[in-house]
Amino acid sequence: VSDTRAGGEFLTAPPALAPRPLDEIDTPALLVDLPALDRNIGRMAAFFQGRAARLRPHAKTHKTPRIAERQMAAGAAGITCAKLDEAEVMLRAGIPSVLVANQIVGPLKTARLARLSRLGELIVAVDSLANAREIDEAAGREGVAVNVIIEVDVGMGRSGSRSVEQTLELAGLVERLPCLRFRGLMGYEGHAVFVADKDERARLAREANALLVSHADRLRDAGLAVEIVSAGGSGTYDTAGLHPGVTEVQAGSYATMDATYRRILPEFECAVTVLATVISRPAADTVVLDCGMKSITRDFTLPEVRDGDGGAEVVRLSEEHTVLRLASGRAPAVGMRVELIPGHGCTTFNLHDVIHAVRDGVVVEVWPVAARGGSR
Amino acid sequence: VSDTRAGGEFLTAPPALAPRPLDEIDTPALLVDLPALDRNIGRMAAFFQGRAARLRPHAKTHKTPRIAERQMAAGAAGITCAKLDEAEVMLRAGIPSVLVANQIVGPLKTARLARLSRLGELIVAVDSLANAREIDEAAGREGVAVNVIIEVDVGMGRSGSRSVEQTLELAGLVERLPCLRFRGLMGYEGHAVFVADKDERARLAREANALLVSHADRLRDAGLAVEIVSAGGSGTYDTAGLHPGVTEVQAGSYATMDATYRRILPEFECAVTVLATVISRPAADTVVLDCGMKSITRDFTLPEVRDGDGGAEVVRLSEEHTVLRLASGRAPAVGMRVELIPGHGCTTFNLHDVIHAVRDGVVVEVWPVAARGGSR
Numbered sequence: 001v002s003d004t005r006a007g008g009e010f011l012t013a014p015p016a017l018a019p020r021p022l023d024e025i026d027t028p029a030l031l032v033d034l035p036a037l038d039r040n041i042g043r044m045a046a047f048f049q050g051r052a053a054r055l056r057p058h059a060k061t062h063k064t065p066r067i068a069e070r071q072m073a074a075g076a077a078g079i080t081c082a083k084l085d086e087a088e089v090m091l092r093a094g095i096p097s098v099l100v101a102n103q104i105v106g107p108l109k110t111a112r113l114a115r116l117s118r119l120g121e122l123i124v125a126v127d128s129l130a131n132a133r134e135i136d137e138a139a140g141r142e143g144v145a146v147n148v149i150i151e152v153d154v155g156m157g158r159s160g161s162r163s164v165e166q167t168l169e170l171a172g173l174v175e176r177l178p179c180l181r182f183r184g185l186m187g188y189e190g191h192a193v194f195v196a197d198k199d200e201r202a203r204l205a206r207e208a209n210a211l212l213v214s215h216a217d218r219l220r221d222a223g224l225a226v227e228i229v230s231a232g233g234s235g236t237y238d239t240a241g242l243h244p245g246v247t248e249v250q251a252g253s254y255a256t257m258d259a260t261y262r263r264i265l266p267e268f269e270c271a272v273t274v275l276a277t278v279i280s281r282p283a284a285d286t287v288v289l290d291c292g293m294k295s296i297t298r299d300f301t302l303p304e305v306r307d308g309d310g311g312a313e314v315v316r317l318s319e320e321h322t323v324l325r326l327a328s329g330r331a332p333a334v335g336m337r338v339e340l341i342p343g344h345g346c347t348t349f350n351l352h353d354v355i356h357a358v359r360d361g362v363v364v365e366v367w368p369v370a371a372r373g374g375s376r
Numbered sequence: 377v378s379d380t381r382a383g384g385e386f387l388t389a390p391p392a393l394a395p396r397p398l399d400e401i402d403t404p405a406l407l408v409d410l411p412a413l414d415r416n417i418g419r420m421a422a423f424f425q426g427r428a429a430r431l432r433p434h435a436k437t438h439k440t441p442r443i444a445e446r447q448m449a450a451g452a453a454g455i456t457c458a459k460l461d462e463a464e465v466m467l468r469a470g471i472p473s474v475l476v477a478n479q480i481v482g483p484l485k486t487a488r489l490a491r492l493s494r495l496g497e498l499i500v501a502v503d504s505l506a507n508a509r510e511i512d513e514a515a516g517r518e519g520v521a522v523n524v525i526i527e528v529d530v531g532m533g534r535s536g537s538r539s540v541e542q543t544l545e546l547a548g549l550v551e552r553l554p555c556l557r558f559r560g561l562m563g564y565e566g567h568a569v570f571v572a573d574k575d576e577r578a579r580l581a582r583e584a585n586a587l588l589v590s591h592a593d594r595l596r597d598a599g600l601a602v603e604i605v606s607a608g609g610s611g612t613y614d615t616a617g618l619h620p621g622v623t624e625v626q627a628g629s630y631a632t633m634d635a636t637y638r639r640i641l642p643e644f645e646c647a648v649t650v651l652a653t654v655i656s657r658p659a660a661d662t663v664v665l666d667c668g669m670k671s672i673t674r675d676f677t678l679p680e681v682r683d684g685d686g687g688a689e690v691v692r693l694s695e696e697h698t699v700l701r702l703a704s705g706r707a708p709a710v711g712m713r714v715e716l717i718p719g720h721g722c723t724t725f726n727l728h729d730v731i732h733a734v735r736d737g738v739v740v741e742v743w744p745v746a747a748r749g750g751s752r
Binding site: 024026027028029030060082083102103104105106108109112127128130131134153157158159160162190277278279280281282283288290293294295297298299316318319320321323333334335346347350351352353372373374375376 | 400402403404405406436458459478479480481482484485488503504506507510529533534535536538566653654655656657658659664666669670671673674675692694695696697699709710711722723726727728729748749750751752
């Protein structure tokens with residue numbers, strides 16, 4: 001058994017290829033519960049069934065073709081990605097249409113973007129004239145056409161056009177450049193998706209979606225064909241999915257969820273956990289686990305204990321340790337195992353080389369988190 | 377060019393094996409400046425030159441044999457690790473002595489610990505009777521002896537014995553078990569290492585080191601040979617290194633540093649950065665970079681701009697974006713590159729598959745971050 005990344009032979013077993021019980025998997029291990037995953041995918045697909053807007057799930061959370069394939073099988077219009085590494089993995093896995101909801105900038109990346117355009121429908125978000133021109137030139141050198149949408153800042157304050165005039169100028173340039181195909185607009189209401197109050201969240205999302213659709217209307221008035229109007233995240237999928245004029249929704253976290261999203265989206269289940277082992281019990285009400293910030297993140301919130309209704313609570317996370325405080329009399333012994341729900345699923349998947357897909361307590365498949373590792 | 381982890385062919389180039397300029401490296405990319413790294417390693421080695429205590433650098437930050445080899449060449453007594461994956465990588469790279477400063481628990485891990493003990497001197501920290509017994513049994517099955525030190529909680533409130541009586545009981549058991557070799561004690565003053573005030577930091581460290589040495593003295597009174605007394609981190613290396621009775625110091629971050637440590641350790645240089653590209657300039661004073669929490673962490677502090685004395689400041693980090701605010705007139709154009717110093721080096725290295733080792737603006741080597749990926 002060899003691991004070429006480390007340049008040597010390893011004594012550890014490779015990822016399991018045959019089903020095996022959880023207690024044969026070493027910890028920390030990233031687990032995805034397959035029945036819960038499939039219920040989440042089915043529930044979201046049912047919401048979009050028969051609607052004008054279609055779901056194009058964001059794959060930045062799981063970065064894993066095997067999950068994207070399940071989303072496509074449930075009726076998704078394609079997959080959304082944040083990076084070319086993710087897009088390449090998805091296109092090579094046979095996903096027919098990929099939207100990179102981000103700017104792809106610089107000679108190395110734009111050349112790669114053009115090459116990847118041969119693998120399937122690839123659409124990229126642009127927000128500057130300079131970037132539109134360099135993509136056109138890279139596409140010309142490669143002899144391909146690249147699909148472009150314009151990113152609009154709908155209130156998040158990050159990338160994107162900040163005025164209708166700017167959007168018009170950009171779309172006009174994209175339309176004129178010979179190797180670009182203008183396809184539409186995107187605007188992600190990232191400032192709304194985590195707002196705890198459901199009504200306020202929906203209000204912010206409607207405002208953002210309306211701004212995006214108003215840009216689309218102005219482009220149509222100017223004679224441009226706006227096919228795609230892409231918006232929405234897991235926190236706003238229902239608002240964006242029902243908004244007139246929105247054609248695609250980019251929600252992604254719903255499939256596996258996390259401790260942050262489960263506070264605002266009770267209709268989906270947490271399918272992702274990190275399996276850990278108790279390595280120390282320094283006090284009667286305190287245990288230490290063998291996972292920390294290097295296998296489960298705390299950038300949103302601390303992880304939560306699955307089935308932690310008995311009062312088990314994460315009080316501290318260091319690099320390779322989690323400290324749990326427990327209701328008296330319930331502390332597990334050294335060697336026992338605990339499952340933690342990540343505070344933030346997206347950044348937690350990104351820490352792991354593989355996902356252990358679990359059904360009824362048995363690891364039935366092991367999937368590489370194919371696009372992690374400081375993705376480009 | 378194939379990437380076996382992802383199960384398919386990739387259009388991207390493999391890590392460079394021949395020197396190439398930075399502008400041929402795609403972003404985000406983890407960089408280590410070799411001259412700065414070597415100066416840091418030399419400076420720390422010089423501090424320990426001729427002292428009673430020796431340096432056993434912690435490799436959890438870089439997880440990279442090529443850096444550990446440089447530390448050994450500068451006189452280190454061995455390497456400290458947090459996990460068996462790290463220990464295995466280091467032993468296989470020829471590091472002659474590795475201390476795992478953590479508990480190794482459960483049948484899978486203890487069997488692996490015993491197997492790895494054949495590769496070189498491997499020492500593990502124990503803090504419970506149950507764990508001592510299971511390691512002894514695993515060592516017996518493998519026909520090896522395992523070196524053990526007792527971890528003492530010296531005030532951090534995480535793992536470790538919390539009383540002299542407990543330390544005595546544990547050491548006595550380790551001494552009696554047939555396949556364990558009692559080697560000494562460790563106690564990490566993690567509650568002290570980041571204290572900003574130098575005097576207060578030193579006071580807390582001295583208190584912790586004194587507690588640890590007092591446990592060692594009691595064990596010696598009981599007739600036990602206490603060879604190793606291991607303490608210290610980068611923030612307390614000088615206090616621990618001078619404390620009578622401390623034989624080893626575990627400092628690790630000093631070699632590459634980060635934005636958090638550079639506030640309290642001006643004698644070392646930041647050798648690690650993440651190279652990023654400007655992908656958007658949504659306002660005159662604002663640019664967005666192509667790196668985010670998936671390639672540079674914010675668990676301690678936000679990253680800082682290298683050479684950012686002109687007023688460039690990171691104001692926000694999302695998964696794949698960094699938002700920089702700039703002093704007027706200095707905003708770089710879309711496509712330009714920026715180097716960021718991570719707020720926390722240890723968790724940032726853990727996000728990357730490879731380190732680009734840079735000398736005078738040229739990538740001269742590419743090293744795998746061999747023990748990342750949800751290390752076990």
